[in-house]
Amino acid sequence: MSADDPSSLRTELASLAELVRENEPLARHSTFAIGGPADFYVEPKTLPELKKIVAWSNRHGLPLFPIGQGSNLLIGDKGVRGVVVRLRGEFEEISFDGERVSAGAGAPLPSLAKACAQNGLAGAEPLAGIPGTVGGALMTNAGTPEGDIGSLVDEVEILENSGKPAVLAKKDIVFSYRRSDLPGRLVLRARLKLRRGDKNDIMAAIQNQLNRRAKTQPLGSYNVGSIFKNPPGDFAARLVDAAGLKGLRVGGAAVSDKHANFIVNAGQATAEDVHRLIEKIRRTVQEKFGVLLETEIWFAGERSTF
């Protein structure tokens, strides 16, 4: 730890003792089921709890790393130093005011899409099959060709390092293909604007999305979705498949036979296995097609060997 002799978060913050876990294996908190321990792992349920954690980590110079479902993250084998925070409780709440929706950063996207459908609000259907949280989705502007979260955003509430909440208007946030300029901010909630629609039509659109995913994606395995962004005018999956890489394996990590842009943890894969496999894929695709694939997934913690 980089802290100046930090006493344990648990001891110092007696009121949060129940929430804090030390040396928590992060493999438990990623859909890849890969990742070493966090020094501290906390699930605050209220803003006052979160503020205490932020103040504590600031006081000890410890980095704070927010995590959602870990569905877009490759977490290093040595884990993450500092305090990993997963927003729960009030941060998972979703509420409606006409066509406006307030969604906590910890709320799962499938719950958000379903709640919108039940309220006869259209626009969030593309998020229904994405197994992340609102907070994680805002970082990468998660979505599908049918739409992304950024296009629904009205404003985003963040917690500044000073411990003060602040509101960013849509005009102050840049969203583009699988990218936003929010990384580095701690997101508390998003206010989205949807449009009225027919409940049955919205439900049917969601069901179509889910059926399509079940047919094309290896949903029963540990994975983090698409590994690479689609290069302009092409598809990463097509390139990886055309390079003959489906099924390619490094240690416990393998290119999915079902979807070439997915890597699955086929059993006991390490982060290092996945890094090496990603490098092999990028090298091969570049040699064969002259396209350098850019990763869509994000990385947390150090790499173990190189």
Ligand SMILES: Cc1cc2nc3c(=O)[nH]c(=O)nc-3n(C[C@H](O)[C@H](O)[C@H](O)COP(=O)(O)OP(=O)(O)OC[C@H]3O[C@@H](n4cnc5c(N)ncnc54)[C@H](O)[C@@H]3O)c2cc1C
């Ligand atoms: C089967 C499968 C299918 C997928 N399909 C899609 C798809 O169609 N489209 C798509 O875009 N993605 C897809 N994904 C990827 C992933 O689900 C999305 O990127 C999702 O939005 C990530 O959310 P998360 O909460 O899991 O974020 P995490 O993976 O936990 O975190 C991602 C980043 O966001 C940061 N973060 C998380 N919460 C906060 C917060 N509150 N404040 C600040 N930073 C925060 C983290 O620090 C990290 O840097 C898929 C993944 C899987 C496993």
